[in-house]
Amino acid sequence: MRRMCYMFHLLLLLQLCALPYTWAREGSACLMDAESEIKRAPDKAEMFVTTSHVFKRHLAQYFCAISGNLTVLELGIYHGHTTAVLAAMFRRVISVDVEKTYLDAAAAHTNGLTNVVFLRLNLMVDDWQAFTSNSVDVVVIDANHKYEYVRADAHNALRYFPSLKFLVFDDFGHEKGVQETVSELEDVGVLVECQGLGQGWDGSAWKFLDWDERTGKTFWSWTNKSEGRVCKRGEAALGMDKTFLNQRFYIYRQPLSQLCSVGLFRFLPDGRLLSSPWGSGEWTISQTSQDRYALLQLPEMSPSPVEIFFNSRRTAFVLSELDAPTSRSEWFGIRDDLVHQPFEVAGNHFHD
Ligand SMILES: C[S@@+](CC[C@H](N)C(=O)[O-])C[C@H]1O[C@@H](n2cnc3c(N)ncnc32)[C@H](O)[C@@H]1O
Numbered sequence: 461m462r463r464m465c466y467m468f469h470l471l472l473l474l475q476l477c478a479l480p481y482t483w484a485r486e487g488s489a490c491l492m493d494a495e496s497e498i499k500r501a502p503d504k505a506e507m508f509v510t511t512s513h514v515f516k517r518h519l520a521q522y523f524c525a526i527s528g529n530l531t532v533l534e535l536g537i538y539h540g541h542t543t544a545v546l547a548a549m550f551r552r553v554i555s556v557d558v559e560k561t562y563l564d565a566a567a568a569h570t571n572g573l574t575n576v577v578f579l580r581l582n583l584m585v586d587d588w589q590a591f592t593s594n595s596v597d598v599v600v601i602d603a604n605h606k607y608e609y610v611r612a613d614a615h616n617a618l619r620y621f622p623s624l625k626f627l628v629f630d631d632f633g634h635e636k637g638v639q640e641t642v643s644e645l646e647d648v649g650v651l652v653e654c655q656g657l658g659q660g661w662d663g664s665a666w667k668f669l670d671w672d673e674r675t676g677k678t679f680w681s682w683t684n685k686s687e688g689r690v691c692k693r694g695e696a697a698l699g700m701d702k703t704f705l706n707q708r709f710y711i712y713r714q715p716l717s718q719l720c721s722v723g724l725f726r727f728l729p730d731g732r733l734l735s736s737p738w739g740s741g742e743w744t745i746s747q748t749s750q751d752r753y754a755l756l757q758l759p760e761m762s763p764s765p766v767e768i769f770f771n772s773r774r775t776a777f778v779l780s781e782l783d784a785p786t787s788r789s790e791w792f793g794i795r796d797d798l799v800h801q802p803f804e805v806a807g808n809h810f811h812d
Contacts, residue, residue, distance in 0.1 A: 540566025
């Protein structure tokens, strides 16, 4: 018996020695800490908005061996149930949400965890410069799941954090916006070695709470796509930032003496431009070395081609006629949510 015990300990010791040093020392403690936070969280069956216990466990299994020294940025936190699991695994957690009530709920749930900071930001509208001086290794994308939003979150993460190594997506299984974003980035090699996380990770079907956008009614549906997906950053560069596609821009006449827009623009991915009141036109990327210029043919606005110059975030642009005698820009375009934001923020303060 004593001999068997001795053999067992020897085997365990040999196994631990075979593992990387940090894993042997920290990985198992990380898994245990993560598990105790998972047990404190409701499962997806009880609270559909959060990730499932299986998802959280897969995250821990994927990252625990390496996360001891890494920083994770969590986009969309709700009640902080995933935040607490991340805090058990990573050295530092930066958690962002647009809703103060959710940030407060998450702060209460993670009370006592000293490695989490909470930031109130609207990821689509606010300036990501707010956190880009941090070296971020992993970004967990789980905020607004519409295509434009998920794509903007992924593109911003890839552009603003040179140290980024992994992207994690939640709600891949049933949100088309998440699926499209991941497959676009995988197709061009910007994301590589993606693998399933959570329910349906092995291709088995699982039930999720679906809803009809028109009526707002919820109902159960099935999918065999995984709940989430984790990917490594590949070697390929992101290419031109096309986050301006399919967005609505207000157009103002320069100089901006009156804040009354004179029209609307929407750039479509196939090179068409829909506008009001100038009808439809065409846009192309300009053959300059900089990818912030585009050329526009919109005869009802201008008989000659118009040059578009985007700001670095593609949230605004100036337009100038190519044949104009002066280089002064004639029009200014700005994404609609940036115009609405100050009114929303000010309006929210009526409820304070
Ligand atoms: C699906 S929930 C997040 C669930 C959470 N990650 C979890 O696992 O428990 C989505 C969250 O994203 C936040 N959100 C939605 N749009 C946002 C935006 N534009 N900027 C920041 N947060 C946003 C919502 O307030 C909500 O708390």
